[in-house]
Amino acid sequence: MTKPLSVGVAGLGTVGAGVLTLLRDNAATVAARAGRPIAVTAVSARDRMRDRGVSIAGLRWYDDAAALANDPGVDVVVETIGGTEGPAADLVRAALAAGKPVVTANKALLAIHGAELAATAEAKGVALCFEAAVAGGIPAIKAVREGLAANDLTRVMGILNGTCNYILTQMRERGIEFAQALSEAQKLGYAEADPSFDVDGIDAAHKLAILAALAFGRPVDFAGVHVEGIRSISALDIKLAEELGYRIKLLGIARRTEAGIETRMHPCMVPVSHPIARVDGVFNAVVAEGDFVGRVVLEGRGAGAGPTASAVVADLIDIARGRTTPVWGVASAALSHAPSLPMSQRVGAYYLRLMVVDRPGVIADVTAALRDNAISLESMLQRGRAPGEAVPVVVTTHDCEESQMRAAIARIEALEAVVEKPAMIRIEAL
Ligand SMILES: NC(=O)C1=CN([C@@H]2O[C@H](COP(=O)(O)OP(=O)(O)OC[C@H]3O[C@@H](n4cnc5c(N)ncnc54)[C@H](O)[C@@H]3O)[C@@H](O)[C@H]2O)C=CC1
Numbered sequence: 001m002t003k004p005l006s007v008g009v010a011g012l013g014t015v016g017a018g019v020l021t022l023l024r025d026n027a028a029t030v031a032a033r034a035g036r037p038i039a040v041t042a043v044s045a046r047d048r049m050r051d052r053g054v055s056i057a058g059l060r061w062y063d064d065a066a067a068l069a070n071d072p073g074v075d076v077v078v079e080t081i082g083g084t085e086g087p088a089a090d091l092v093r094a095a096l097a098a099g100k101p102v103v104t105a106n107k108a109l110l111a112i113h114g115a116e117l118a119a120t121a122e123a124k125g126v127a128l129c130f131e132a133a134v135a136g137g138i139p140a141i142k143a144v145r146e147g148l149a150a151n152d153l154t155r156v157m158g159i160l161n162g163t164c165n166y167i168l169t170q171m172r173e174r175g176i177e178f179a180q181a182l183s184e185a186q187k188l189g190y191a192e193a194d195p196s197f198d199v200d201g202i203d204a205a206h207k208l209a210i211l212a213a214l215a216f217g218r219p220v221d222f223a224g225v226h227v228e229g230i231r232s233i234s235a236l237d238i239k240l241a242e243e244l245g246y247r248i249k250l251l252g253i254a255r256r257t258e259a260g261i262e263t264r265m266h267p268c269m270v271p272v273s274h275p276i277a278r279v280d281g282v283f284n285a286v287v288a289e290g291d292f293v294g295r296v297v298l299e300g301r302g303a304g305a306g307p308t309a310s311a312v313v314a315d316l317i318d319i320a321r322g323r324t325t326p327v328w329g330v331a332s333a334a335l336s337h338a339p340s341l342p343m344s345q346r347v348g349a350y351y352l353r354l355m356v357v358d359r360p361g362v363i364a365d366v367t368a369a370l371r372d373n374a375i376s377l378e379s380m381l382q383r384g385r386a387p388g389e390a391v392p393v394v395v396t397t398h399d400c401e402e403s404q405m406r407a408a409i410a411r412i413e414a415l416e417a418v419v420e421k422p423a424m425i426r427i428e429a430l
């Protein structure tokens with residue numbers, strides 16, 4: 001067998017330690033697929049003595065992660081530290097500048113600095129691989145960039161954050177509070193170091209920006225993604241959604257239209273009968289639609305040590321085999337410049353849940369606000385009867401433009417009888 005591929009790993013947390021474990025446990029399978037052994041020979045982490053459940057004895061140790069890039073014994077650098085600036089970015093830049101291939105799980109880094117890093121990788125003629133960065137163990141990057149390369153894609157969408165999907169599932173199935181479900185997701189190794197990246201939709205939006213760049217052959221544009229998280233989703237909305245035949249999911253949708261590219265990440269109501277509604281827990285789903293292939297649906301674990309390590313090592317096997325593709329599927333200079341479309345142009349149906357004082361005339365005021373913004377009602381229901389007290393009122397609409405809905409909500413929110421900020425969730429026709 002040929003010389004082993006020598007790997008330096010920086011960051012030995014959930015993902016980094018997972019990579020070491022997989023390479024130890026599946027060494028023979030990996031070597032057969034790679035055509036040679038893949039061996040970690042050097043590592044960098046913050047605490048040399050910490051027990052990670054996998055031995056680092058005999059591996060070269062670096063306090064400074066960026067120094068891995070200049071270790072002559074390291075062929076490939078794996079970055080599993082995280083963060084858009086600081087040690088992760090320094091290491092990736094140093095490795096590419098030194099002409100070494102990089103494998104990273106860091107979607108935040110790619111969503112923000114992906115264009116610059118790809119340009120360096122191209123200039124140096126080295127691979128920059130990031131299968132782990134989107135939808136964990138699902139081979140989403142490979143599917144969109146390579147498997148579907150012959151198609152003009154019209155839409156990519158999916159459930160792209162395991163932590164949020166876990167939280168929404170546990171709230172629905174076990175009736176537990178948001179905070180408890182988040183704490184469980186953290187213990188299971190799903191959440192980001194700062195979990196607000198998960199629950200505020202930012203992590204999933206990073207992934208959507210990456211997928212949209214690959215699907216539509218354009219520079220990654222995180223700033224163009226409309227982002228909302230799941231903090232405002234209440235147990236009441238989850239229950240009411242079920243009654244209406246929907247599930248609430250944090251969905252990312254990227255769609256190509258004649259005017260440009262729509263990219264949005266926000267909670268959606270999806271029909272219970274749709275397969276995406278049944279993707280639960282830490283599972284993610286990626287749906288891609290192409291002109292020749294039609295619809296392709298992929299499902300698998302989106303977070304956690306094992307699935308993420310599976311994706312990192314798949315990239316290492318590609319590097320060992322010398323299989324390369326331009327970072328964004330086409331050379332940077334060939335990327336298109338289709339604009340990102342504003343959220344105000346989204347067209348679809350809406351769920352609106354109001355807490356209103358139960359007294360005559362309130363519903364008339366609410367429907368007047370909708371009528372004056374040319375919004376047609378699909379259904380309306382009031383739960384309970386409590387004269388003089390606040391009760392939930394749910395309105396679902398037919399399709400309208402987001403700008404109309406926002407104008408109506410502003411008017412409804414200002415009504416004296418509306419005692420809470422209205423909860424608005426978009427109903428997605430999938
Ligand atoms: N946990 C997951 O399921 C997934 C995580 N990712 C990404 O993988 C990366 C790592 O995530 P996790 O392993 O979950 O995080 P983690 O917090 O468990 O591990 C990060 C490790 O990096 C170490 N570190 C921090 N600064 C360092 C430095 N200057 N030099 C060397 N090491 C340093 C930390 O001590 C920590 O052990 C992030 O970019 C994350 O977004 C991607 C897919 C899934």
Ligand SMILES: N[C@@H](CC=O)C(=O)O
Nearest residue numbers: 161162163190192303
């Ligand atoms: N925090 C992320 C980890 C994987 O990307 C998630 O929950 O999906």
Ligand code: NA
Nearest residue numbers: 131134136138
């Ligand atoms: Na993946």
